[in-house]
Amino acid sequence: MSHPHPELSTPAALPKGGLRITPLGGLGEVGRNMTVFEYDDRLLIVDCGVLFPEDSHPGVDLILPDFDAIRDRLDQVEALVLTHGHEDHIGATPYLLRERGDIPLVGSELTLALLGSKLREHRLKETVHHVVKEGDRISFGPFDLEFVAVNHSIPDALAVAIRTGAGMVLHTGDFKMDQLPLDGRITDLRAFARLGEEGVDLFLTDSTNAETPGFTPAEKSITPVIDRVFHESQQRIIVACFASHVHRVQQILDAAYAHERQVAYVGRSMVRNMAIARDLGYLKVPPGVLVDTKDLADLPPERQVLISTGSQGEPMSALSRIAQRNHNFVHIEEGDTVLLASSLIPGNENAVYRVINGLARWGAKVVHKGNALVHVSGHASAGELLYCYNIVKPKNVLPVHGEIRHMRANADLARATGVPNVVVAEDGVVVDLVDGVASVAGKVDCGYVFVDGSSVGDITESDLKDRRILGEEGFISVIVVVDSVTGKVSSGPEIHARGFAEDDSTFDEIKQPICDALDRTVAEGNTDAYQLQQTVRRVVGRWVSNTHRRRPMIIPVVIEA
Ligand SMILES: [Zn+2]
Ligand SMILES: [Zn+2]
Numbered sequence: 001m002s003h004p005h006p007e008l009s010t011p012a013a014l015p016k017g018g019l020r021i022t023p024l025g026g027l028g029e030v031g032r033n034m035t036v037f038e039y040d041d042r043l044l045i046v047d048c049g050v051l052f053p054e055d056s057h058p059g060v061d062l063i064l065p066d067f068d069a070i071r072d073r074l075d076q077v078e079a080l081v082l083t084h085g086h087e088d089h090i091g092a093t094p095y096l097l098r099e100r101g102d103i104p105l106v107g108s109e110l111t112l113a114l115l116g117s118k119l120r121e122h123r124l125k126e127t128v129h130h131v132v133k134e135g136d137r138i139s140f141g142p143f144d145l146e147f148v149a150v151n152h153s154i155p156d157a158l159a160v161a162i163r164t165g166a167g168m169v170l171h172t173g174d175f176k177m178d179q180l181p182l183d184g185r186i187t188d189l190r191a192f193a194r195l196g197e198e199g200v201d202l203f204l205t206d207s208t209n210a211e212t213p214g215f216t217p218a219e220k221s222i223t224p225v226i227d228r229v230f231h232e233s234q235q236r237i238i239v240a241c242f243a244s245h246v247h248r249v250q251q252i253l254d255a256a257y258a259h260e261r262q263v264a265y266v267g268r269s270m271v272r273n274m275a276i277a278r279d280l281g282y283l284k285v286p287p288g289v290l291v292d293t294k295d296l297a298d299l300p301p302e303r304q305v306l307i308s309t310g311s312q313g314e315p316m317s318a319l320s321r322i323a324q325r326n327h328n329f330v331h332i333e334e335g336d337t338v339l340l341a342s343s344l345i346p347g348n349e350n351a352v353y354r355v356i357n358g359l360a361r362w363g364a365k366v367v368h369k370g371n372a373l374v375h376v377s378g379h380a381s382a383g384e385l386l387y388c389y390n391i392v393k394p395k396n397v398l399p400v401h402g403e404i405r406h407m408r409a410n411a412d413l414a415r416a417t418g419v420p421n422v423v424v425a426e427d428g429v430v431v432d433l434v435d436g437v438a439s440v441a442g443k444v445d446c447g448y449v450f451v452d453g454s455s456v457g458d459i460t461e462s463d464l465k466d467r468r469i470l471g472e473e474g475f476i477s478v479i480v481v482v483d484s485v486t487g488k489v490s491s492g493p494e495i496h497a498r499g500f501a502e503d504d505s506t507f508d509e510i511k512q513p514i515c516d517a518l519d520r521t522v523a524e525g526n527t528d529a530y531q532l533q534q535t536v537r538r539v540v541g542r543w544v545s546n547t548h549r550r551r552p553m554i555i556p557v558v559i560e561a
Contacts, residue, residue, distance in 0.1 A: 011430045011442030014038060018434035019166035021202070024446050025051070025065035026401050028426040030208060030345065031088045033401060034065040035171070039164040042141040043073060045080045045103075046160065046171055050091030051448075052312075054347040058467040060459065062451040064092045067099065069428075069444040074100040078140035079130070082107035083173030084157035085114035085244055094122035095456060104128040104140065108147075110156035113276045114244065134158060134188060148191040150175035153378025154244045155183055155282045159192075166433050167201030170392065174206050174401060176216045176377070177384040182247045183282070189391055196392040202433050203394035203419075207402030208379035210410035215383045217376045219247055225373050226251055226339070230259040233337040235301040237261070238330070238364075240311040240319045241341040243269035246277045248341050248375075249307055250284065256305045257286035264296040266330060267309030267318040274307075293329060306330060311342035313351025323358030334363030341374045382413055389417040396421045396438035398431060466553065473552040474499030476507075476544070478536050480518065481559045487522035489515045490561065493536070497552070510543045532558040 014020045019039050026033030031051030037044040051063040070077070080103050082090050093115060097103060105112060105127060112129050119127055132138060134149035144163040151157070152174045162169040170192070177187045209216060230237065241248045256263045265271045277283035296304050308330075310317025319338075321327040332338075338359050344352055356366045369375050379401075380388070389397070397419045399410035404426060411422045423438050425431050428446035431438055450459040475498045481491035493514045495507035514536055521535045536556035544550050 005426065005429055005443055008429065008440070008443035010444070011432070014432060014441075015434050017165055018432050019164055019169070019202075020441070021169075021204075021398065021431045021433065021438075022069060022444060023400065023425060023427055023429065023431075024067070024069060025049070025427055026088070027399075027407065027429070028404055030402060030406075032063060032065045032092060033089050034092065035204070035400070036070055037143065037162060037164075037169070039166060040142050041076060042143070043070060043077045044140065044143045044162065045070075045077060045096075046162075047083055047089040047173075048080055048091075048093045048096050049086070049088040051088065052345075052347075053450075055350065056468065057450070057464055058471055060450045060452055060464070062091065064095055064449040064451060064456070066428075066446040066449050067096060069446065071099065074103070077103050078143055079104040079106050079145075081145065081160055082111050082115060083160065083171070084108070084152055084154050085111040086154055086174065087244075089174070090115045090118065094119055094124055095451075097124050097127060098122075101126060102128055104130055106130045106132055106138070106140075106145070108133060108156040108158050110154075110277065110280055110282055111158075113280060114273060117272055117276060132158070134191075146195075148195075149185055149188045151178050151181050151185060151187045152176060153242070153247070155185070155246050155277070159187075161195050161200075167436060168195065168199060169202045169204065169433070170195055170200045170394070171204040171400075172206050172388070174208070174379060176209075176380040177387065178216070178218050180218045180220050182219055182250060189387075192388065193391050196394070200392050200394040201436055202396045202398060202438055203389075203392055203414075204398050204400045205385060205388065205410060205414075206379055207399040207406040207410035209377055209381045210385060210399070210402065210406050210413060212377075212381040213383065214381055216379065216381045217373070219251075219376055222341075222373055222376060223251055223255075226255050226341075227258070229337060229339055229367055229372075229374075230255045230261070233302075233365075235333065235335040235337065236304040236306070237337045237339065238306045238308060238319075238322065238332075239339045239341055240308045242311060243267065243273050243309050245342070246274070246283050249274060249277075252305065252307055252341070253283075253285055253289055257289050261289075261303050261305045262291045262296060262299060263289050263305040263307060264291055264293040265308075266293060266306050266327075270307060270309050270318075297329060301333070301336070310355070311340055311352075312345055312348040313353075313355045315351070320355055320358075323355045323362075325362065332359060332362045332364050336362075336364045338364045338366045339374055340366065340368035342369075343375055343377055344369060382409070385410060385413045386417055389414050389419055394419055395436055396423065396433065398423050398425060398438065469551070469553045471499075473550055475553045475555070476540060477555045477557065478514065478540055479557045479559070480514065480532075480536060481561050482518065482522075482532065483561070487518075487527050489518055495540075499552075510540060513543070514539050529558045529560060532556075
């Protein structure tokens, strides 16, 4: 991936007493959040998450932040702070720990528990954990950290205030300001105000919903909608939501209890995360509600509820397999109700509608964000952000967590409240806070790092381009044998195609032009195999483009014999 800001150069040395902020992910996309803070030659990292691939990344499992900018300096890292347990904030941590396993991990109880099970899956042991909670203050090298409760679509999320000799930074993490949350744990605006009184030099704020006017509705506002779905459903109910959305699962469990239904979890991450949340007391399971999937199948349909992963249409998820009717034990039937209780992450629309259509084909009634209020966002809308700016009164603002349009909208909100200096930066753009003023200092590399099976970082953008061409345009191979003495074609061309034409005879008309072009190339004195292959590629490429309007991958092989 080319750098979004080629005009910037490598930053100069950080002035003494200055704080350098280097976003390695999350600024320009919703995903792979990771920000590095540097003070006095020591580093602090906030979050280390993944980005999920889109249709334009065929075969890619995950996208990581690029650790290149800090790879030689990992011994200077004092700690990695995890603001909350979402994949876009913790998912890349195992890959960072593979490079230095003893980086101290700092986060809330639930965040570190969710991360812990992930680290065990990656067989990473001996990691260093510091469990913190709101109000705690703890120092790592020159970084004095204070944690503040924030409300989000996962319990136990934290904002972090980072004090150094350069001033105070307040990083909201992901947050919203639900005033009536299910667990009663609100974003601590009193702490925001107190930090504002002390003086927030730089405020990093969640931009996800900055374009959405007003306030994000309360989680509780969807309870009556869920209740109505339960009331109206005559048969089985299948709910799909994020495997980390403890409060949404709580609402479903409560509704099931009220309507005398029983619930089973489907999907490995759902089973695992809800067990952790229950063990730690974040999820309260009403008595007798939860059963094994096998026991659930023995109940009549009107007593069954399944809570499943796959709300984003992920092809391998439980819900996708249910929609294709190839799930091991969940067989969708006419009259079943499917409730998609989740947001639609940009880029996943096609996959989600494919699943909805698949379910509808079997006669299921699908209730989703598009036809009922079954989900509210986990992020602050414009109104909430305005409140925050007015309460905190920061000197500088750096919008984070969003596509460029979200960050620009967030910057406009900050300016509207009179914030004196707002810096909009994307991944890899280095921002220095010196003498109380934040400004762009340069850039570092920060391309996408692709995880494909067990390989990390081996797949490049050009490999993906090849995959896209193969997937969309097909493949033509042309094999020609030429006489090594005369340069004349002695056998072939033999042409085969995949994903292109039904019949190889389609290519008969291009065989003679290939031979003629090779003769001309040889006559011009160009006889090495590479040049002959380029000739073949050119002739075939022009022909398919003109006659078939296609641009398949062309693999010419010229053998001298
Ligand atoms: Zn989040
Ligand atoms: Zn996030």
